[in-house]
Amino acid sequence: MLVERAAQSGVGPAQSSMNIKRGAVLALAVTVLTGALAACDASKPEVSANADADADAGASAARAANAGAERSDARGAASAVAIKLVAQDAGQSRAQVYESVRQMTALGKQLFFDPSLSGSGRLACASCHSPDHAFSPSNALSVQLGGADMHRTGMRAAPTLKYLQSVPAFAEHYHESDDEGDESVDAGPTGGLTWDGRVDRGSDQARIPLLSSFEMGSTPARVTAAVKAAPYADAFRAAFGEHIFDSEDATFKAVLQSLETFEQTPEVFYPYTSKYDAFLAGKAQLTQAELHGLQLFNDEQKGNCASCHISQRTKDGAPPQFSDFGLIAIGVPRNRALTVNRDPRFYDLGACGPERTDLGKRDEFCGIFRTPTLRNIALKKSFFHNGIYHSLDQVVRFYAERDTNPEKFYPAVKGKVQKFDDLPQRYWANLNTEAPFDRKPGEKPALDEAEIKDVVAFLQTLTDGYKVPAGPVNMSAEAAIPAVAVR
Numbered sequence: 001m002l003v004e005r006a007a008q009s010g011v012g013p014a015q016s017s018m019n020i021k022r023g024a025v026l027a028l029a030v031t032v033l034t035g036a037l038a039a040c041d042a043s044k045p046e047v048s049a050n051a052d053a054d055a056d057a058g059a060s061a062a063r064a065a066n067a068g069a070e071r072s073d074a075r076g077a078a079s080a081v082a083i084k085l086v087a088q089d090a091g092q093s094r095a096q097v098y099e100s101v102r103q104m105t106a107l108g109k110q111l112f113f114d115p116s117l118s119g120s121g122r123l124a125c126a127s128c129h130s131p132d133h134a135f136s137p138s139n140a141l142s143v144q145l146g147g148a149d150m151h152r153t154g155m156r157a158a159p160t161l162k163y164l165q166s167v168p169a170f171a172e173h174y175h176e177s178d179d180e181g182d183e184s185v186d187a188g189p190t191g192g193l194t195w196d197g198r199v200d201r202g203s204d205q206a207r208i209p210l211l212s213s214f215e216m217g218s219t220p221a222r223v224t225a226a227v228k229a230a231p232y233a234d235a236f237r238a239a240f241g242e243h244i245f246d247s248e249d250a251t252f253k254a255v256l257q258s259l260e261t262f263e264q265t266p267e268v269f270y271p272y273t274s275k276y277d278a279f280l281a282g283k284a285q286l287t288q289a290e291l292h293g294l295q296l297f298n299d300e301q302k303g304n305c306a307s308c309h310i311s312q313r314t315k316d317g318a319p320p321q322f323s324d325f326g327l328i329a330i331g332v333p334r335n336r337a338l339t340v341n342r343d344p345r346f347y348d349l350g351a352c353g354p355e356r357t358d359l360g361k362r363d364e365f366c367g368i369f370r371t372p373t374l375r376n377i378a379l380k381k382s383f384f385h386n387g388i389y390h391s392l393d394q395v396v397r398f399y400a401e402r403d404t405n406p407e408k409f410y411p412a413v414k415g416k417v418q419k420f421d422d423l424p425q426r427y428w429a430n431l432n433t434e435a436p437f438d439r440k441p442g443e444k445p446a447l448d449e450a451e452i453k454d455v456v457a458f459l460q461t462l463t464d465g466y467k468v469p470a471g472p473v474n475m476s477a478e479a480a481i482p483a484v485a486v487r
C-alpha cells in the first residue's frame, strides 16, 4: 500500500483522486496516518511542531491536501514501518494512532534540536539545517563543520529539508504517472534522498549524519544515553514503551523514526506559502521583473530551467515542486576550498561514489547529482553539491555562460581552460548538453546580465511565508503564465 504524494495540492484546487504509481519517500508511512487521521478529524489542532513561523493559510491548505490523500494499491514502497508502529499495539483506535504520530512528531522536533545526541555534544541536526533558512545552514560555509573536534568537514553542502515529501524512491529508470506527465517516457535515474539518492527513507537518512565521523560522530549507545538523560525521556517512554531504553537498537530506531515523522510535518516542511504559490492561486501579482524571470526560466531557448526544475502544476493540479528529482551531471566546477579536494585524485562523483557505493562500477552514473528543489532557494547561502557558489547571480550566470565563457568558471593551466575540472574526462559523455548548455565559446549566452537579474528576481518569489495582500488581485494567474517547457 502506498499513499500518493500527500500535500501536492497545498494551494489551488485540491484534487480528489489520484492514482500515483510511485513511492513517495518521506511522505510514506506517517503521512498515510496523518492523512487518514486528518481526514477523519480535520478539526483537531495539528501536530505541534511549529519550528517555522509559516503556519498560516498555507498550512491549512496543506492539511486539507493531506486530508484528501487517498490510498492506492500501486506497486512499491512501504508503509511497513507505520503498520508496524500501529501494530505495536494491535487494536489501537484511530485516536490512539493519531496520538502516537503526534508524540513522535513532538519528540522528533526535540531530537532535531538536541546537540547531546552528537559525539561532541555540540552538533544538532538543526546546526546544519536551520529552520530560519528552510532547514539549510545559517552560515555561508560551502560545507559544514562537525566531528569530535568540530573541525572536520565532509564533501557536500547541506541541502534544504523542505519539500522532500514528494521525492520518489530512487529508480534507475523512472516513469512518471500519467496524472503527472507522460508515463511512457524513461526519465532516467531519479529520486532518493541526499545529493546522490542513496537512501529512500528519512529514517535511513538520519542514520547517516548521526553516525558519520565528520558530522555528528555518534553511536547508538551514545544516542540512547543522551535520550535517557534528556528532558523528554519520559515522553519518549510514553511514546515507545516503558522498557524502550533497555535496547539501544530499539531506542536508536525510535529516534530515527521520530526524526522522519517530524520531517513530514506539513505546515513546517511543505506549507506552499510562497508568493509564487499565491500567484498560481490568483491571489498575488508578480512584478514585471519577476514575471519576465519566470518567462526566461520556462523558455526552452533561454533558461530552460523548468525542464528540470518544474514550475507548473502537474496535470492533476498539484503545485510544482521545482524539481523533477532527476539525477543529472551539469559539470559544476571543483571547489578547491574543500579539504577532500586537496588530493588531486579525489573526485566526488555523485551516484557512482564514493559516498554512494551500490553503483560504483556504473560509469554512466558518474558525476550525476539529484536536481534540488528551488523552493526557498533565496534562503540558502551556498549552492550546488559542493557549495561552490554563494549567490544566485553566480549560479544563474554559470548556467548561462558555462559553454560560452568557460574561463569565468574553470581555472586555466598554461592558458588552457580546464573545463569540467571536477569530472574525469572519461565521464564527460554523461554531461547534460541541452539548453542552456547547448552553446559554443564565442556564441551569445542564453541569458544576458539583465535577464540573469530577472531570473534571480523570480527565484526570490519561491520563499515560503509570503503574506497574501488584502483585496482583489486583478489578474488571472493561469492566463498570465507564459508557455512552459516540457521535457
Ligand code: HEC
Binding pocket: 112, 123, 124, 125, 126, 127, 128, 129, 144, 145, 146, 154, 156, 157, 158, 159, 160, 161, 164, 192, 193, 194, 195, 196, 202, 205, 206, 209, 210, 214, 215, 216, 259, 355
Ligand atoms: C554537519 C552538518 C549536518 C548535520 C549535523 C546533519 N546534516 Fe543532514 N545533511 C547534511 C549534508 C551535507 C547533506 C547532504 C549529504 C549527501 O548528499 O551526502 C544532508 C542531507 C540531509 C537530508 C537529505 C536531504 C535531501 O535533499 O535529500 C536529510 C533528510 C537530512 N540531512 C536530515 C538530517 C537530520 C535528521 C539530521 C540529524 C540527525 C541531520 N541531517 C544532521 C549536513 C548535515
Ligand code: HEC
Binding pocket: 159, 160, 297, 303, 304, 305, 306, 307, 308, 309, 326, 327, 328, 329, 330, 331, 332, 369, 370, 371, 372, 373, 374, 377, 380, 382, 383, 384, 385, 386, 392, 395, 396, 399, 400, 432, 435, 436, 455
Ligand atoms: C538539465 C537539468 C537542469 C537544468 C536545465 C537546470 N538545472 Fe538547476 N540544477 C540541476 C541539478 C542536477 C542541480 C544540482 C547540480 C550539482 O550540485 O551538481 C541543480 C542546481 C541548481 C541550483 C542550486 C540549488 C542548491 O540547492 O544548491 C540552482 C539555484 C539552480 N539549479 C537553478 C537553475 C536555474 C535558474 C536554471 C535555468 C537557468 C537551471 N537551474 C537549469 C539541474 C538542472
